[in-house]
Amino acid sequence: MKVIICDDQATIRDGLQMLLALDKEIEVVGLAEEGWEAVELTARLKPDLVLMDLKMTGMNGIEATRRIRTGFPAVKVLVLTTYDDDDWVMGAIRAGASGYLLKDTPREQLIRAVKETVAGKTFVDPAVAGNLMNKLSAGQTGPAVLITEKLSERELDVLRLLARGLNNAQIADRLFLSQGTIRNYVSSIFSKLDVSDRTQAAVVAIQHGLGTG
Numbered sequence: 001m002k003v004i005i006c007d008d009q010a011t012i013r014d015g016l017q018m019l020l021a022l023d024k025e026i027e028v029v030g031l032a033e034e035g036w037e038a039v040e041l042t043a044r045l046k047p048d049l050v051l052m053d054l055k056m057t058g059m060n061g062i063e064a065t066r067r068i069r070t071g072f073p074a075v076k077v078l079v080l081t082t083y084d085d086d087d088w089v090m091g092a093i094r095a096g097a098s099g100y101l102l103k104d105t106p107r108e109q110l111i112r113a114v115k116e117t118v119a120g121k122t123f124v125d126p127a128v129a130g131n132l133m134n135k136l137s138a139g140q141t142g143p144a145v146l147i148t149e150k151l152s153e154r155e156l157d158v159l160r161l162l163a164r165g166l167n168n169a170q171i172a173d174r175l176f177l178s179q180g181t182i183r184n185y186v187s188s189i190f191s192k193l194d195v196s197d198r199t200q201a202a203v204v205a206i207q208h209g210l211g212t213g
Contacts, residue, residue: 001118004030004045006038006064007053007080012103016051016080023111035064042068042075048118052097054081054088062091069096078117080105098199099123121167122198147208150192156210158185162198163205 003026007013010033017028029045032038036059038050050068054061065077076098081088089100098117101110102125113123151159154175161171168182175182186198195201 001025001049001115002027002029002045002047003114004028004032004038004041004047004050006032006035006050006056006061008033008056009053012053019107020111020114026111026114035059035061035067038064039067039071042072046072047075049076049078049114051114052077052079052081052092054079054092062088062095065092065097066095076117078113078123080110093199093203096197096199098197101125116167119167120198122162122165122202124165124202147193147204147210151189155185155189155192158182159189159201159205160210162186162189163202163210165202 003020005013005016005020005028007016013031013033017031020026020028029047030041032041034056038052039059041047042050050065052061052065061079061081065079068075068077077096079092079097079100080103081100082103092100099113099122101113101123105113105125117123148156157175158171161174166174168179168186171177172179172182186201189201190196193201193204195204
């Protein structure tokens with residue numbers, strides 16, 4: 001799988017490149033210093049994933065993520081940053097990021113996140129997810145009623161597991177259903193919630209208190 005690394009610190013870029021190069025399934029095909037450069041490299045190199053920093057000079061990671069996801073929807077963006085501020089997290093997710101990790105993430109978890117993000121799984125750092133859930137649930141009045149009206153009981157079961165980061169095969173195993181049936185449920189959930197990917201669906205689930213338990 002082909003990866004572009006975007007970070008405004010050369011030492012971080014080089015370190016991540018060396019770290020990812022240790023895995024034979026991952027090839028770092030480009031390094032970008034700013035958001036606009038990541039967008040240009042994505043257009044030219046067509047990677048599977050961009051590992052994106054957020055707070056950079058020039059075009060920041062949120063705007064770069066938005067442009068990449070709009071122009072190249074098949075390319076995943078995995079945020080890797082030091083910032084766990086709620087506004088940055090929500091901005092990245094709204095822009096279309098498929099996951100959000102902090103730079104102190106262990107090497108094994110980072111490599112797994114890269115691989116599984118390419119495969120369609122959502123990764124959010126546990127500390128970030130906790131803060132995000134608290135913010136989204138604060139001040140909410142009865143949102144669960146609204147989502148219950150939109151989704152069937154089985155769709156709610158699927159959404160709960162999706163929000164915990166399970167892929168279709170894992171959800172199928174948990175619910176004793178076929179993967180084809182789960183794919184149909186996921187497509188229906190996306191349509192009813194008016195979202196375009198698993199990350200956005202997971203955010204809705206967390207907002208309605210369905211992301212834990």
